[in-house]
Amino acid sequence: MFFRDIAGQDIAVGKLRDAIDNNRLPHALLITGPEGTCGLALAWAAAQYILCQHKHDGEPCGECPECIQASKLGHPDLHWVYPLINKGGSGKEASVSEDFLSDWRTALMQNPNLNLQQWIRAQGSDENKQAHIFVSEAGSIIRTLSTKPYESDYRILILWLPEKLNEDAANKLLKIVEEPYEKTFFLMVSNNPEQIIGTIQSRVQRLQLAPIDFQGNFVQPGIQQPDEEDRLFFFEKFCAMMRLSYSRKLFEMKKWSEEMANLGRERQKGYLQYAQNLIRENYVMNLHQPELNYMKPDEETFSSRFSRFVNARNVEGIMHELEVAENDVTLNVSSKMIFFDLSLKLIMLLKAGNQG
Numbered sequence: 001m002f003f004r005d006i007a008g009q010d011i012a013v014g015k016l017r018d019a020i021d022n023n024r025l026p027h028a029l030l031i032t033g034p035e036g037t038c039g040l041a042l043a044w045a046a047a048q049y050i051l052c053q054h055k056h057d058g059e060p061c062g063e064c065p066e067c068i069q070a071s072k073l074g075h076p077d078l079h080w081v082y083p084l085i086n087k088g089g090s091g092k093e094a095s096v097s098e099d100f101l102s103d104w105r106t107a108l109m110q111n112p113n114l115n116l117q118q119w120i121r122a123q124g125s126d127e128n129k130q131a132h133i134f135v136s137e138a139g140s141i142i143r144t145l146s147t148k149p150y151e152s153d154y155r156i157l158i159l160w161l162p163e164k165l166n167e168d169a170a171n172k173l174l175k176i177v178e179e180p181y182e183k184t185f186f187l188m189v190s191n192n193p194e195q196i197i198g199t200i201q202s203r204v205q206r207l208q209l210a211p212i213d214f215q216g217n218f219v220q221p222g223i224q225q226p227d228e229e230d231r232l233f234f235f236e237k238f239c240a241m242m243r244l245s246y247s248r249k250l251f252e253m254k255k256w257s258e259e260m261a262n263l264g265r266e267r268q269k270g271y272l273q274y275a276q277n278l279i280r281e282n283y284v285m286n287l288h289q290p291e292l293n294y295m296k297p298d299e300e301t302f303s304s305r306f307s308r309f310v311n312a313r314n315v316e317g318i319m320h321e322l323e324v325a326e327n328d329v330t331l332n333v334s335s336k337m338i339f340f341d342l343s344l345k346l347i348m349l350l351k352a353g354n355q356g
């Protein structure tokens with residue numbers, strides 16, 4: 001996981017990177033932000049950055065053995081703790097995270113912005129069940145951290161959702177959070193920090209993530225929704241634009257931009273606003289946040305394939321180009337040029353989103 005894959009959190013990323021670079025990372029750090037704010041992915045990127053032997057330009061190298069192991073969730077000095085559904089019967093000790101490591105690996109590799117409901121489903125459990133971090137887990141954490149690191153100078157434990165620590169577990173962990181073993185970092189990631197037991201809260205430093213304000217960031221207020229006839233037309237043009245730019249069909253792109261140039265300015269603007277909206281929806285879909293998606297069925301079908309091309313590497317760039325084009329339409333710049341130029345820029349942006 002790289003810092004550059006974390007969208008919309010430049011300030012938090014900068015603070016974390018600086019702290020690591022200057023050996024000022026607190027031994028127990030609580031990363032907080034609501035669901036969808038990439039806290040887990042950020043902790044993962046930080047861990048890889050700490051472990052990497054050849055970090056450069058503020059990123060892990062991605063190529064050294066430490067990076068490769070960390071990126072596959074297989075690094076022996078990077079430990080993961082997460083809430084579980086207790087499957088042990090009475091008298092049996094509750095499960096610990098390690099028992100579910102392969103499920104966790106699969107789930108997190110598929111979706112670094114995993115939420116608790118998705119993780120409960122991935123454990124093969126009913127979503128209505130409550131997940132906790134049990135006292136047996138605290139015992140296991142203490143055992144794990146009391147041994148020497150295997151390969152690295154540092155050992156890192158990422159504890160996801162400390163608000164799910166039950167009281168016994170939290171109490172058992174207090175001492176180790178307060179006075180951690182040497183060269184050990186505790187990175188906790190919380191969606192509801194106010195629910196964390198007070199004694200833990202008071203012993204950790206916090207890093208607050210920026211809320212993801214989709215309305216503010218991506219949709220300009222006061223945009224009129226197109227009527228259904230326009231929407232269908234815009235949707236068809238949007239699919240064509242993305243398809244042609246992706247496959248670099250320059251001649252057909254030229255034809256497409258001439259068609260767009262024949263529309264009135266207001267419809268051109270309407271189209272560009274519609275395109276911004278659909279890019280936002282695709283980005284949200286890529287983040288696996290279906291409850292935040294608002295698409296018509298035809299858009300959803302298209303986006304189920306297209307959304308993987310809209311990600312942290314290019315979403316801001318695409319939005320920027322669409323805004324520039326919209327602005328140019330208002331300024332009466334030659335429409336043919338605006339739309340052809342836009343489709344050319346999209347070639348590079350879609351390529352950037354398709355890497356890695």
Ligand SMILES: [Zn+2]
Nearest residue numbers: 052061064067
């Ligand atoms: Zn590396």
